[in-house]
Amino acid sequence: MKMPDDNDCDKDKFSREMHLKALLGDQAVDSFELELFEWYAKETDDLLEKSLHEEIEYLNKQYGSGYDYECINDSGIMAVEYYAKRIRGSHAIYLTSLLETFLKRSCSRLECAIGTQNLPLSLSKIKGNQWERKRKFLEECGGFSVPDAIWSEVHALILIRNNLVHDNGETCALNEEFKILIASKIGVSIERSEIAIEKEYINHAFDVMKSLFGYIDEQIKGVIKNLSSSSSV
Secondary structure, three states: OOOOOHHHHHHHHHHHHHHHHHHHHOOOOOHHHHHHHHHHHHHHHHHHHHHHHHHHHHHHHHHHOOOOHHHOOOHHHHHHHHHHHHHHHHHHHHHHHHHHHHHHHHHHHHHHHHOHHHOOOOHHHOOOOHHHHHHHHHHHHHOOOOOHHHHHHHHHHHHHHHHHHHHOOEOOOOOHHHHHHHHOOOOEEEEOOEEEEOHHHHHHHHHHHHHHHHHHHHHHHHHHHHHHHHHOO
16 A cells, blocks of 8 residues: 655645635625625615605594594504514524534534544434534534523524424513513514514514624634644644
């Protein structure tokens, strides 16, 4: 059997260094994606506020004209409120989908950097829901811990997303613990047995996602840099 010579070892070393360099420049979620969502959320908020202002003006004109209460047309207000409900619900669902994409790609990025054969555990062997499994994989393989303060907010968003997707925002079947959690969040409440989401919560959830993404990205970069230093020795 032919033994590898120095040139073969140099080629493998160079290939490994280039591989790690490429991973260092990767992003689990494109920064433009976050910027576009922030822009889109603001645009929809501005549209909602403008529409609501116009409908309130129209309502006041009716009152000022001496319309009987039974003849007042407030259907425009109802339409704006319905639009707000659907838009902000979709924002919460989208942010959770973005989280899922980020965690999945971060796990792949870390595995590619370390090497499947060098991992202390396999993602497929970890028990739990998809969110906790990926968190544990990143923490165990990356040697870091996601701050509880951030993850608790992430957990709340996931619960809200699950309720919107599976129960259409209905809260009748929710346990008291979840209801207390909802009540503790700015911009989220329960109205007429449904979850109501305001722009303040979407803005908060977006900031939480940015913090989580930034933290995990920096930790993975640290792992890659350490591996690069080791491979260059």
